[in-house]
Amino acid sequence: MKKVIILGNDTTIFYKKIRFYRFLKFLGYHFELKYKDDSVKKSEEINNIIKILNTKGRKNTYSLIYDYACDVLDQEFVCHNLCDFKNDRCASKRNKNSKHHSCCEGTKRGLCKHFDKKTKRCGIKSIACKLFVCPYLMKKGVKYRVNKVVYLKYFLSFRQKTICYASFFEDKDQVIKKFMNIFRWY
């Protein structure tokens, strides 16, 4: 079974219908995206949503949702230079004159075991860490909620969203395993 989605420049209806499309996905539909005419702007986000809808299997679907969501959060932090690292220390730690370099380090917990000292980056893909905003950034008005990330908003249940907030220091596979334990249509 095939569902052709015709997209115009007003994408509001498309987003409103995502939950219905998810139901069609459950019934085994394949989705094809067409544009009304050449004037319609192509959207990477909508293309990604169609890819999620066309992905077979719950695990593969969650994997794609997770990857797209992480990409969005990474881009947000990097593009807006939110943590503003200078000499390997973030703005918050510099501001507090702390000996730590970022929130990957804590007084009691020390440096996180997932922090790769060579690359000076996180070695895993933890969505909770990516959603985390420290009090210093919060004061500056930065806030990330799961519903700000389209892929999480439309494709996860309330409980799965809670898992996103709570799974600090956990890698993609561990989080997806938790998602899988909660019933969804796909």
Ligand code: SF4
């Ligand atoms: S979220 Fe805050 S504490 Fe963590 S790296 Fe960014 S500025 Fe530093």
Ligand code: SF4
């Ligand atoms: S898991 Fe979280 S705290 Fe640990 S290195 Fe990665 S981002 Fe930092």
